[in-house]
Amino acid sequence: MLSGSTNPCHDNSCDWQEIKNGLAQRRWYATNHILPDGSQIIIGGRREFNFEFYPKTPTADKPYNLPFLVQTNDRHIENNLYPFVFLNVDGNLFIFANNRAILFDYIKRVVVKTYPAMPGGDPRNYPSTGSAVLLPLKKLQGGAIGAEVLVCGGAPKGAYASAKYSVNFVPALSTCGRIHITDLNPQWTMETMPLARVMGDMVLLPNAKVLIINGASTGTAGWDLGRNPVLSPVIYQPGKPSGSRFEVQNPSSTPRMYHSTAVLLRDGRVLVGGSNPHLNYSFTRVLFPTDLTLEAFSPSYLESASSRLRPKIGSPASQSIIGYGRQLAIRFTIPPSRLSKNLVTVTMVAPSFTTHSFSMNQRLLVLSGGNITAVGLSKYQILVTTPSSRNLAPPGHYLLFVVHQDVPSEGIWVQIK
Template identity: 35%
Template structure:
């Protein structure tokens, strides 16, 4: 039993820290809100700190300028709703990105230097109207501690356009696939069927999978699994990659549709929780059922192809087989899947017909290879009974088409930031059905306006295994009902690097916990284990920590998982948790 003086002392110390309270925005649950314009079109987005979102565009003639040329990167400050143009140095068109275990974000690859309309520039070392050196071998990283700019790494990646990045269990990065010159789909003359590492581990390694899966093997869909292997999915083929030994194991062929770019299905690793023993299941929904030969057939009208409704999932550390899940209510390509703190998946953006991409084709809508955009979002609940997992109940619709080059990102207050859409070769706004889009929206999930928990005791750094810690709640934090402490969970979310219908590195991990209350039931306590003692469950680096009470999340705070350094992470024994109780259980603090 916790003595009253110890309980009071604990609260006094905890209250001395800065406690996240209510969201700054005044949005309405289930609604979109137009919150202003970005400086550039949001082809790529990631959350650098709890107050800074970084946005990256392809090189084009954006009205905002920096260093005497158009800007194609910006820093957006959430608290003040202000924007600052940044110099991204090289052409970042169709790069990949993710965050290292020390908190540094990487933006890798891109396009050759271009001039107006995306036409190849005469020089690849800068100059001209855009001053955009070749980005195909570049690696950029921004600082994330205030007013800062991008820097060009001395490391040069192999020439890559459309690469995928995944953070590994030691906090380093694997850089996978892509092509050398770009285009709608890949081909044998420019395919780069290799993977390499940052920091470097030597020459790139050839992947037979990426050699076999032309032409739709760009942005290969990739996840680090708890087993330490990687799931790779391209075209119709799926493998497990053991990158340490350089071996690949074939799994089931993908059913129903192509999911990789430019079919661009919605994809996500579902929440890893104590209830499923942190076992990874990956969900794929939508995309396009287009045969391999049709992607390069000039007579095939891409924009008229209906997007797939199919949803399938696979649990690759358990079984090589795909299983069908509840289908989408309507077919959708270019969907963004965003993990919310309550454990649901928010689906936004996309189109009913066509695919990602643009070009000068007589059948294109302007230049867009997609048409008939979706305006109403969806929510997926893996815990719901089969047949009831998809819903749009209570959701408003946006009025803004969000198709090719749109992005979506979870914010610390639990809202979703949505921006971008530009199926055009350059900045284009006049007389087009789908112009370059600068309007930025927030979507407010069903929990948004509720009184948020204000937990005390969240640490700033978490270890793999080790001693548990206690988070304290007032009765108000628990919605006025002490039994809600039994419906409380601690959750880590990496929002990821959003581009081309993917959020590279996005992950949701619930920590093991138990609960108790004060003697007078005026306060509740959640005893929380550290991160499971396996860095492959969630790689080291920054993440948002949410406490969720009866499906209402706190404001997320940024924590560092692991040592904050690159290298093998220390794994500690797990401290056993006490049994849960709603009354009269002592807590060690």
């Protein structure tokens, strides 16, 4: 991982520039996350069992050891690269590597909590590449905000060696583990996906559901080590009862294997692109050619039958600045005969940096409040409260959506600071 920046311009003259001494260590396959103060933490990487911060300050100008990365490392395979990292609502970091997890106080550099190992003992991080999301954050009964993490897919223990040295591509994992990381005695709950998947991407949708897309059903991540692409995406619905949360979607015709990616767009679609399982770009005479195309997955809420239910935000204007713990009035339009007031929510989605099946910094908040009043013909106003702290929503830009009967509006950009 290199550290770089660019200055915006309007004449096509700007270019990326490497930041001299931006990172203290060389970091391949590391994870980064934005912190409540707006800085970034960079964790791990190949043979880097430590973390550091950017930008550098007099009190944070060097790497710090993280023994957890040593404890979860398989020295032959390194099944703890791109660890899954999420900012918990208490300001500590949830870090998942291989099949284990901790809650880490990065300021005091101490482990606050050690979570149980995920049942089954199989690795979930690169190259046994599963994926993970912090499930949507919202107020629970009593006013507290709990946090849950969902880890899905991956490859069984030994899958990398089996594919690389024996040309034997074992079936991917079909299980997901879900855990309340804020519980006093957190335990994993296991679920089974309808399709086994390694190298899958998980994307939070504006209506607080999870898309699982891309990947393969056998093999592992790495050069030419995956087989049998999974063409059908799956929607995971966190609020439904266990056993009824997965819904298989219509398939794509394009295999998206190693080095593919997916990211949420402002209009509610998901941009899906890439696939390069090879050391070099190989467009012919290979099982899965390098693919540089892009396509968009449209969730069912974008079907024509849902268009009459879709809100349109009138205010605030895109690029508005909002504060913490403030009341926010959002005006939107929708045909009055279609409005169900008790089925309107407002969500904020942090944009992610996505690579190798993990969307770093991905975060969705369901804003509390929801009083709706009519302010004109087919025009309504909903009052919500913005996130109360930087632990809930680190400063930066978010996409804000009004969601009506599971159908989101187009998002507008807001900046919280």
